[in-house]
Amino acid sequence: MPKDAHRDRALIVVPAWNEEQCVGATIAEIHRALPDAAVLVVDDGSTDRTVAVARAAGARVLELSYNLGVGGAMRAGFRYAVRNGYTAAVQVDADGQHNPHDLPVLLAKLAEADVVIGSRFAVRDDYQVGGPRRWAMVLLAKVMSRLAHTRLTDTTSGFRATGPRALPLFAEHYPVEYLGDTVESLVIALRAGCRVVEVPARMRARRGGRPSHRPIKAGIYLVRATFALLLALVRRWDVTVDLPPLPVLPEVESGITQ
Amino acid sequence: MNSYLVALVGSLLVLAGIFELLRRRQLSEKYAVLWLVVGVLLLVLTIFPRLLSSVSRAVGIAIPTNLLFFVGIVFLIGVCLHLSWEMSRLENETRKLAEDLAILRLELLELRGGEPRYPEPGQQELVADESAGRPAQD
Numbered sequence: 001m002p003k004d005a006h007r008d009r010a011l012i013v014v015p016a017w018n019e020e021q022c023v024g025a026t027i028a029e030i031h032r033a034l035p036d037a038a039v040l041v042v043d044d045g046s047t048d049r050t051v052a053v054a055r056a057a058g059a060r061v062l063e064l065s066y067n068l069g070v071g072g073a074m075r076a077g078f079r080y081a082v083r084n085g086y087t088a089a090v091q092v093d094a095d096g097q098h099n100p101h102d103l104p105v106l107l108a109k110l111a112e113a114d115v116v117i118g119s120r121f122a123v124r125d126d127y128q129v130g131g132p133r134r135w136a137m138v139l140l141a142k143v144m145s146r147l148a149h150t151r152l153t154d155t156t157s158g159f160r161a162t163g164p165r166a167l168p169l170f171a172e173h174y175p176v177e178y179l180g181d182t183v184e185s186l187v188i189a190l191r192a193g194c195r196v197v198e199v200p201a202r203m204r205a206r207r208g209g210r211p212s213h214r215p216i217k218a219g220i221y222l223v224r225a226t227f228a229l230l231l232a233l234v235r236r237w238d239v240t241v242d243l244p245p246l247p248v249l250p251e252v253e254s255g256i257t258q
Numbered sequence: 259m260n261s262y263l264v265a266l267v268g269s270l271l272v273l274a275g276i277f278e279l280l281r282r283r284q285l286s287e288k289y290a291v292l293w294l295v296v297g298v299l300l301l302v303l304t305i306f307p308r309l310l311s312s313v314s315r316a317v318g319i320a321i322p323t324n325l326l327f328f329v330g331i332v333f334l335i336g337v338c339l340h341l342s343w344e345m346s347r348l349e350n351e352t353r354k355l356a357e358d359l360a361i362l363r364l365e366l367l368e369l370r371g372g373e374p375r376y377p378e379p380g381q382q383e384l385v386a387d388e389s390a391g392r393p394a395q396d
Contacts, residue, residue, distance in 0.1 A: 063364075065359060068357070072357060079358065
């Protein structure tokens with residue numbers, strides 16, 4: 001399979017909720033990184049000018065009638081992708097946290113996996129977390145790595161590419177609950193026999209908004225993340241994928257044992 | 259005797275209320291049956307209060323009202339659980355509808371060449387912002 005097989009039929013899905021400040025710049029960056037890729041902004045019931053800004057920047061816009069959360073926005077994106085015959089979808093957050101320059105890397109990696117995560121921890125840079133939030137991420141990473149039979153360091157990263165096998169699955173079953181769009185979706189993909197890998201991706205500080213690092217919030221995050229993980233593990237998912245599994249490419253054979 | 263009358267009228271009112279809701283098609287059939295059974299049971303227990311005593315004796319509960327409370331609480335917990343389940347299902351269904359509606363809106367917009375064509379007074383909101391003049395790209 002050629003390295004860039006999915007490039008021409010890739011849909012870049014940008015979930016956006018009141019992101020009029022950043023969404024324009026993000027779309028422009030995506031266009032610069034991947035000139036032929038279609039960009040779909042999923043407006044999650046914004047009350048500002050997100051839709052207008054996104055259209056002006058040249059993106060297609062799905063306007064959700066009311067706020068569904070990231071999971072709902074992404075499922076709408078996946079449904080659109082499947083309906084229109086795309087073979088890959090990549091989530092890029094509108095706030096500029098995900099660097100579109102990494103998009104070609106993620107898409108290229110889809111040649112050997114069904115879900116490719118852009119990991120914030122695989123590169124040593126300014127993305128640092130500590131305390132309970134860190135423990136939660138370590139716990140999630142440990143469990144998910146075991147399930148995936150490969151090393152995953154950042155299971156809560158939203159920056160991820162989905163290939164043709166996982167796409168119909170996510171279009172139907174993408175979870176909408178807390179952490180569902182990140183952790184539980186991986187569990188579903190793995191249960192269905194998809195291969196999940198990660199590539200290093202450099203995250204940037206958000207342009208607007210601010211991640212929460214306060215201890216109480218982080219503690220609540222730990223509890224909720226643990227609960228979400230347990231729930232994901234015990235839930236029944238009668239899911240299968242239609243397409244045959246991807247061939248394991250020789251150069252990564254040691255790393256991936258599906 | 260007075261309390262007997264009050265209870266009887268109360269039970270009849272409950273039953274009549276359920277029946278009226280059902281008659282006005284405000285209650286779907288699957289719930290109607292459930293509540294009708296509850297109403298009838300209530301009426302029977304009101305008319306024959308001794309029934310409760312004999313049943314509780316048979317089950318081995320000293321105070322008859324405790325049996326009533328126990329059964330009532332278990333029943334209510336069951337109903338709450340069922341409603342939560344229904345609501346989760348409904349929520350998932352409305353979400354899917356909202357997602358598909360958004361997709362259809364975009365497809366409609368693209369079919370119309372990206373322009374809001376003569377919006378009728380009733381559907382002004384469709385694509386009435388200034389960004390809509392841009393042609394859809396494929």
